[in-house]
Amino acid sequence: MAKVLVNTAVCGVGEEDKLSGGGDRRDRTLREEREIERERRRRRKRRWRGLEGGGRRWCCNQASGGSRTMEEEYVRRHHSHEPGDNQCSSTLVKHIRAPAHLVWSLVRQFDQPQKYKPFVSRCVAQGDLEIGSVREVNVKSGLPATTSTERLEQLDDNEHVLSVKIVGGDHRLRxxxxxxTVHPMVIDGRPGTLVIESFVVDVPEGNTKDExxxxxxxxxxxxxxxxxxxCEQLVEKAKQPDA
Structure with a gap:
């Protein structure tokens, strides 16, 4: 059984309060205010969203108000997972200094994930690249898995959406x-890309949702x-004059 550790200071109750049966109310208020401010700073740094509800959370980069609104809309439109009681879900965001068409040209290659995924050593896809296609992925040594069988669930070249489901393999991701999803944006006045990836998965026996x-x-x-x-290396290479 997982142990739950409670930091009494975070809850607004310090050691002096416990010993004295309440302590000085004014000191306690100051401590609470300091803890609230520290928690706000932690949240601004990590940008976690939704940790308390249904095992779902959202990790994103620091972003301005306009960018955050745009990211939230994309997440709402395309990343609508509904985790069950024994599942967890998360959404991550990445900004890339390369045009969206270049990024998507790599992401959409269901049959060649090793072009950018560092843990994939080999991939063999069965049949044509269409919904329902299956690929057998070999994972590099040193990881807690060697193979993964994955099925293409969605491939939308107009909306730039790719969805994959794991259907087998010698790992614990059930x-x-x-x-x-891949979205065009402007970064420092140049074409850039917002990439959002989300997932839902069963929580293995013996592990917590956070783990x-x-x-x-x-x-x-x-x-x-x-x-x-x-992608950024390809952009830099394209800038170089022909030898």
Missing amino acids: NYCSII TCYFVEAFIKCNLKSLADV
Whole structure:
């Protein structure tokens, strides 16, 4: 059984309050105000959203009000997961300094995820690239899995939406389904891309929702960072004059 640790200071109750049966009300108010301000700073840094409800949360980059509104609209439109009681869900955001058509050209390649996913060593897709197609993915050694069987759920070249569901493999990610969307934006006056990836997955026995989300998010963050690196390198290479 997972242990729940409660930080009494965060709850607004300090050690002096517990010993004295309440302490000085004014001091307690000051402590509460300091904790509230610290919590606000933590939230601004991490940008977690929805941690208390249904195992769903949202991690995004620092963004201005207009960008945040745009991101929230894309999430509402395309990333509508409904996690069950024993599931967790999360949404991550990445800004890439490369045009959306370039980013999408990599993301949409269901049969070649290794072009930007660093943990994939080999991929064999069965049949044509269409809804219901299945791919067998080999994972690089050193990870808690070697294979993953994945099915293409959605591929929309107009809206730039790709959805994949894991249907087998020697890992613990059961009923895992991800959605990744690609959206054009302007970054520092140049064409850029907003990439949003979300998922829902069962919580394995012996793990908590937070542990499961943290594990999956770590992989997605690596994938999105690699996607940004590959695309931005292609942009820089295109700027170079022909030899």
